[in-house]
Amino acid sequence: MKLIVIGLGQCGSRIADEFARMDKRARSQRNVSICPGVFAVNTDQADLSGLVTIKPDHQHRILIGGRKTGGHGVGKINELGAEIARADADKVIDALRTTKRFYDADGFLVIAGAAGGTGSGSVSIIAQHIKERYMDKPVYALIALPFEHEEKTEERTVYNTAVCLKSISSVADAVILVENQRYVRKDFSLRYNLSKINSLIVEPFWDLLCAGEEKNSKYIGAKTMDAGDIIQTISGWTVIGHGKARVRTLTLPFDKTDHFRMKSVSNYKGIRAMDEAVSELSLKIDPRDAGRALFLISAPAKEINMDIIKEQGDWLREMAPNAIIRNGDYPREKDTMTVTVIFSELSDLERVRYYYNRSTSMMPVIKQRQADLADRRRDIDELSRDIPSLLE
Ligand code: GDP
Missing domain, CATH: 3.30.1330.20 (Tubulin/FtsZ, C-terminal domain)
Known part of the structure; x- marks a missing residue:
């Protein structure tokens, strides 16, 4: 099976980079091609530069939202990730079309970490745009669920994950879930863990993608x-x-x-x-x-x-x-x-239920906090009303 792979955000791009490595390995060891095009999309220029195997040009490492973020990412605001993806979707779609033998691909695989900003927000938007253009090919998503420690320390983690899962499941033909925590080895450093985890996530696709491509x-x-x-x-x-x-x-x-x-x-x-x-x-x-x-x-x-x-x-x-x-x-x-x-075609997933339930119970608190922030912004604007401004 041949997939065009698109990694979004840092997590998605790094896992996509592993697919690029796997494709290279498939070409050299098995003389088959399994990922004719591999792309990384991010709002953060530095993250794109850190990749290893994806071609290092602007067509394959695609910076989106540069004007909005100055190339420095969106923090954990996945709404901003989604907004930027909506505005720059054509840039991504145009790049995908540069894939040699584009029409030989059997489908697309979009990848993201559910808890972040860029990947979490953009993955469903990009999947939707691909689906609208290429209706005859399936669009699959590979979504990494957050580590345990992130859920404990960062409220946005659970909320972003729930929003990402709901959005991507309504547009992708399938959502392949991987739980980061299952791959953690306690005796490894975080950096080593991440690259090891990424190769473990991708490895089960090796035989699966190669088997149908064999000519010998x-x-x-x-x-x-x-x-x-x-x-x-x-x-x-x-x-x-x-x-x-x-x-x-x-x-x-x-x-x-x-x-x-x-x-x-x-x-x-x-x-x-x-x-x-x-x-x-x-x-x-x-x-x-x-x-x-x-x-x-x-x-x-x-x-x-x-x-x-x-x-x-x-x-x-x-x-x-x-x-x-x-x-x-x-x-x-x-x-x-x-x-x-x-x-x-899983009819029930305890983990997805957990994110939806926790997020639903957090909604009133999050909404209240957003309302408080808006009130405070209004207060300070009100206070400055009689101060002269240097702008017209
Ligand atoms: P984004 O760049 O704004 O999309 O955010 P990140 O991709 O940096 O982070 C989103 C989530 O993905 C994090 O909360 C982690 O759970 C996970 N993550 C980040 N980097 C990696 C990685 O290299 N591999 C894996 N498996 N997960 C990652």
Whole structure:
């Protein structure tokens, strides 16, 4: 599958930069292209300069709202992020069109952190503009939910997240949620954590995007997972995960009480990788809420057989009994079995409920505070009424 990727704000741009890196890796290691165009959009010039892989020109690193913000961002005011995106949307759309083989792309992926200003405010506006222009292609959003500590220290965090989620879910074909906190390693520094988190967020897309692009028959599975399968699966609230099992070094525990009856070592490895994928999903969900799901097994060709695909399908069906399940195999990896799992069309998400509930209960306080600020501004204007001004 080929996606045109657009990162908005700092978080979105950095994750988009990871997609650019992944595309580079796909070209060199697998001779396929998965992200024909990768763009970063920000109100902050310094953030754009800090990216590594996205092409360093104005067409790919796009500064918006320069006149309004002086290139220094919008703080945490996502309303301002939205306003700027509305005014500068054409600049972004024009840039996207510079992508070589633009019409080969299967869809768009817009990315942002929900709690900030630029990304949170602009992501739904840009998604809407893309949808209006390119109705025949799906627009997906990848949204990073804030860290725990941000929610405790910054009131705007919860409010921005709720507003961003509501807006993007009403325009994007699917919203893939990733919860930053799930990727935090306590023993790493913040800076290292962020770049590690970004690569962990993007990694599950690796096999998923590459599988359908393979041209070499050696790497084409019995059941290829192509863009059509993905488009038919991804819809509404969505989460993604992947798990790995080493193929060569594994030792088999014979635990008869184990829930699944292992038929062979391969099947066991597959189930283990699938379990890891489900336990490491980008956001904790209840798979029973999924209306659609998919799994993709990538392993050495000799490790993939009908038995393993059936066993994994049965196991996934047990977890997600209400989902239409698609599957695919990708005989590519050398010594690892990787299982990628997506749960989509989720009818309920505890985390989204939490943001909506908390934000709703905060609304009266926020409105009162805004009214107080407006009153104070009026008071001070009133006080200055009899003071002469140097302007006409
Ligand atoms: P913006 O530039 O105004 O859109 O705001 P930021 O993108 O800097 O921050 C928005 C939110 O995204 C923050 O509150 C963090 O939760 C998250 N965030 C910021 N930078 C990163 C990053 O590099 N990776 C990830 N995963 N999350 C980030």
